[in-house]
Amino acid sequence: MDFKKTHPSFKLNGNSFQTKHELLEYADQFSSSVKAFLEDWFNDNAFVIVQTSGSTGKPKPIKLQKDHMINSAKATGEFFRLKENTKALLCMSSEYIAGKMMLVRAMVLGWNIDVVEPVSNPLKEVNKNYDFSAMVPMQLQNSLKELHKVKSLIVGGGVVSETLKQQISDVQTKVYATYGMTETITHIAVKKLNHFNTVPAFYKILPNVDISIDYRGCLIINASKVAKELVVTNDVAQLVSENEFEWLGRYDNVINSGGIKLHPEKIEHKLSKVIQNRFFVAGITDELLGEKLVLIIEDKRDEINIEKLLNVISKNKDLTKYEIPKEVFLVEEFIETETKKIQRSKTLDLIIK
Numbered sequence: 001m002d003f004k005k006t007h008p009s010f011k012l013n014g015n016s017f018q019t020k021h022e023l024l025e026y027a028d029q030f031s032s033s034v035k036a037f038l039e040d041w042f043n044d045n046a047f048v049i050v051q052t053s054g055s056t057g058k059p060k061p062i063k064l065q066k067d068h069m070i071n072s073a074k075a076t077g078e079f080f081r082l083k084e085n086t087k088a089l090l091c092m093s094s095e096y097i098a099g100k101m102m103l104v105r106a107m108v109l110g111w112n113i114d115v116v117e118p119v120s121n122p123l124k125e126v127n128k129n130y131d132f133s134a135m136v137p138m139q140l141q142n143s144l145k146e147l148h149k150v151k152s153l154i155v156g157g158g159v160v161s162e163t164l165k166q167q168i169s170d171v172q173t174k175v176y177a178t179y180g181m182t183e184t185i186t187h188i189a190v191k192k193l194n195h196f197n198t199v200p201a202f203y204k205i206l207p208n209v210d211i212s213i214d215y216r217g218c219l220i221i222n223a224s225k226v227a228k229e230l231v232v233t234n235d236v237a238q239l240v241s242e243n244e245f246e247w248l249g250r251y252d253n254v255i256n257s258g259g260i261k262l263h264p265e266k267i268e269h270k271l272s273k274v275i276q277n278r279f280f281v282a283g284i285t286d287e288l289l290g291e292k293l294v295l296i297i298e299d300k301r302d303e304i305n306i307e308k309l310l311n312v313i314s315k316n317k318d319l320t321k322y323e324i325p326k327e328v329f330l331v332e333e334f335i336e337t338e339t340k341k342i343q344r345s346k347t348l349d350l351i352i353k
Contacts, residue, residue, distance in 0.1 A: 004042055009084040009110030033094045034115060037103060041066070050097050052182045064097075064185055071225040072185040073105040075206040079190070080152060082132055084110030089133040089150065091122030096339055097182045098134055098156060123149050136340055137164065140175070147173045154178050156186065157339055159265065160193060162272040168194050179203050179247060181233075185226045189245070202244040213239060218251050236263065253344070255283030255291050260322045262293060270318040271295070277304070278334060281325060282348050295325035296347060298334050306330070 004020060013030070017023040020042045027035035040048045047063040077083070088111045092099040099118070106113035114130075116122050120138055123146035133150045135143070136157040141164055147153070148171070156178040168175050175194050178187035189203040189211075205211055210222040214232060221231040234251040249265030256262075264281045271279065278298040283291035295313075297304060306328045314324055335346040 006107040007084060007110030009112075010107050011112040012106070013114050014112070031094070031115060033099075034103065037094050037100050041104070041107075048100070050100065050182060051095075062182060064182075065228070068226045068228075069101065069104050069185055070108050071208070072101065073108040075208060075225070076101075076105055076187070077109045079206050080132065082109065082111070082152075086111040086131045087129070088113040089122070089126070089130045090115045091118055091139065092134055092136065093118045093339070098186055098339075101186045102134055121146075123147065134178075137161070138340060140164065140168070144168070144171070147171050152176070154187065154190060155193070156180070158341055159268070162269065163276065165193055170194075177203075179235075181231075183227060183231055184221060184223060188221055188223050188226070202240045202246050205243045205245075211237075211239065211243075211245060213237065216251055217248075219245065219247075253282075255281075255293055257283060257286075257291050257293055257322065258289040262322060267293070267319070267323045270316065270323065271313065273318070274312050274316060275309070278342070280342060280344055280347075282344060284348070284352065286326075292326045293323070294327045294329060294351075296329045296331055296351065298332075299330040300332055302330070304330060 006017070006023070012023065012026065015026060017026065024035060024038055024042070027038050046067070047065050048069070049061050049063055052060050052062060086109065088102065088106055090099060090102040090113055092102065094100055094103060102113065105111060114128070116126065121142040122135070122139055123143045126146070126149055128149070130150045132152050134154045134156065137155055137160050140153070140155050140160070144167055147168070150173050152174045154176045160177055171194065176190040177193050179189040180187035187206070188209045189205045191203045192201040208223065208225040212220045212222070214220050217236050219233045219235045219237040221227070221233065223231070236248040236251050238246045238248060240246055249263035253264045254261055255264065267281050268279070271281070275297065279296060281293055281295050284294050286292035310328060313319065329351045331347060331350055335343045335350070337343060
């Protein structure tokens with residue numbers, strides 16, 4: 001596909017466009033960020049420059065090839081069987097790759113896409129039904145009552161808690177977690193969060209993607225249709241089959257406590273059954289253990305009784321004795337990226353200082 005053209009069936013907010021100039025003029029009327037991306041998309045460059053999220057390091061600009069973005073859009077369409085005239089909702093910021101790719105999918109596949117403000121409850125004022133949309137976990141949490149307005153939903157930008165998984169278990173909407181990053185042009189794998197046939201699913205890779213594991217146990221992604229080079233991640237994973245894997249956590253988050261390697265994300269999965277607030281676990285320097293496991297909870301209202309909580313945690317049979325936090329810290333507000341991902345290291349600095 002020529003990136004200077006759109007699919008004949010493409011519509012934005014119910015409007016069709018004969019030329020890219022008509023589309024740009026219309027975008028100028030309602031969203032500066034949508035217009036800015038469309039200008040980048042239709043220019044003579046074979047790439048667009050986007051910012052990484054900054055959740056695991058300093059945000060940085062990277063170049064993404066437009067033909068790779070088109071391939072990514074087609075892979076999503078094929079995986080979810082989303083053909084032309086699919087009704088889609090964009091409720092994430094188009095300043096970042098997830099929002100940009102919703103627009104690319106619509107233009108490439110011929111979707112009818114509506115754009116709303118990227119607020120915490122984007123479905124509240126919506127009076128239409130959609131085939132497909134994408135959200136972050138916070139938006140999903142705040143949209144439970146209106147979720148029936150979307151048939152299939154992908155969720156990225158953070159981990160979906162066990163509590164939230166329980167809340168969506170009986171909804172009619174099919175909800176999927178996504179795995180990917182800016183470098184792979186959003187997701188290269190998805191897994192079901194509800195509507196299981198038997199047992200909960202693992203991440204399943206999209207078409208034209210191959211995966212393997214390096215010497216650290218981290219995932220390597222070979223996806224030449226969306227990335228020029230192999231993507232060597234810092235995500236510890238276990239291969240279930242040639243096209244499925246289980247994500248275990250970040251290699252750079254691993255805590256070595258007295259010679260025992262602890263995966264924070266695995267522990268957080270277990271703790272999410274007893275903690276309602278946002279939280280994460282981390283390792284801080286300890287003279288005896290090298291690193292000790294601590295629990296950091298966002299508590300804006302000063303309502304948490306630490307002693308009572310530790311008593312509940314210590315009785316959690318899912319946790320090994322090494323996975324029980326040695327100390328609990330309460331923070332009034334977590335430090336986040338612009339895309340609402342928790343910046344663990346910067347939040348941890350608040351405690352250490």
